[in-house]
Amino acid sequence: xxxxxxxVDQEQDGMLPIxxxxxxxKQILPxxxxxxxxxxxxxxxCATEFLSFVTGEASDKxxxxxxxxxxxxxxxxxxxxxxxxNHAQATTRYLHKYREAERDKAAxxxxxxxxxxxxxxxxxxxxxxxxxxxFRVLGKxxxxxxxxx
Amino acid sequence: MRQPGRYSGxxxxxxxxxxxxxxxxxxxxxxxxxxxxxxxxxxxxxxxxIVFSKACEMFIEELTxxxxxxxxEGKRRTVHKDDVASAVVATGIFDxxxxxxxxxxxxxxxxxxxxxxxxx
Numbered sequence: 066x067x068x069x070x071x072x073v074d075q076e077q078d079g080m081l082p083i084x085x086x087x088x089x090x091k092q093i094l095p096x097x098x099x100x101x102x103x104x105x106x107x108x109x110x111c112a113t114e115f116l117s118f119v120t121g122e123a124s125d126k127x128x129x130x131x132x133x134x135x136x137x138x139x140x141x142x143x144x145x146x147x148x149x150x151n152h153a154q155a156t157t158r159y160l161h162k163y164r165e166a167e168r169d170k171a172a173x174x175x176x177x178x179x180x181x182x183x184x185x186x187x188x189x190x191x192x193x194x195x196x197x198x199x200f201r202v203l204g205k206x207x208x209x210x211x212x213x214x
Numbered sequence: 215m216r217q218p219g220r221y222s223g224x225x226x227x228x229x230x231x232x233x234x235x236x237x238x239x240x241x242x243x244x245x246x247x248x249x250x251x252x253x254x255x256x257x258x259x260x261x262x263x264i265v266f267s268k269a270c271e272m273f274i275e276e277l278t279x280x281x282x283x284x285x286x287e288g289k290r291r292t293v294h295k296d297d298v299a300s301a302v303v304a305t306g307i308f309d310x311x312x313x314x315x316x317x318x319x320x321x322x323x324x325x326x327x328x329x330x331x332x333x334x
Contacts, residue, residue: 079246079247079250080247081239081240081243081244081247081270082239082240082243085238085239085240086274088238089238089239089271089274089275089278090274090278090293093274093275093278093279094278094282094293097291098282098285098291098292098293099291099292099293100292100293101292101293101294101295103294103295104281104293104294104295104297104298106295107295107298107299107315108274108277108278108281108298110314111273111277111298111302111308111311111314111315112270112273112274112277113247114310114311114314115270115273115310115311116244116247116248116251116266116270117247117248117250117251117252118251118310119266119269120247120248120251120252120255120266121251121252121255124251124252124254124255125254127254128254133256133257134257134258134259135248135255135257135258135259135262136259136261136262137259137261137262137264137265139262140262140265140266140269141265144269147307147310148306148307149269149273149307151272152269152272152273152276155268155272156265156268156269156272159265159268160261160265163261163264163265164261
């Protein structure tokens, strides 16, 4: 009995979670529609197989092009190659929006870092005047040590 | 309660609710399945599971919609495993799933464990 439960757990671990799958199914169906447990399990297996199938195609492409990393573009390409044209188009748009959001985030982070550096330099200069401690403000790429009197 | 993430506004059908976070499927699990799919799959970019979360969601939606058509034809309101199997068989792009569903399209009493035992 315990062994069979462990087998089921391991099986579940290698698939998409049935709760998430069930939720997506429920959201697309009319409110009063019901889904049998076995239908959810079948959908779970199908979605997992879909993932493996598309990954295989994307991975083959990378291999042929001597690339090691499977990226978002490869997945969009694989979807199209396997006949999922509508999905490929929507996924490509999603990928571009994601990359745009990541670029915006990186740009915002860079601005914040520059802001801190310029203000940090100003504070050190002020401290220098008030405390008479000998500090050298580190320039960019300057690895010289700060010395105290 | 988890708030909708940055990408929740990007989902196509008006957004999955904030309860599931920005992605409707767990990225770590997607990555694991990708790695298990073949020995050639060694490195996966950070964006790949995110893109896949969207693609899988669309796949499930499409297969569910088609299964529901079969359910309605049978004048029922509960989607059964046979409805999913019928949708797979009737749709050309789902050919890769035919062998997966054909063995399990009969009795709904067979559990996953029993199927594995029968296969071995």
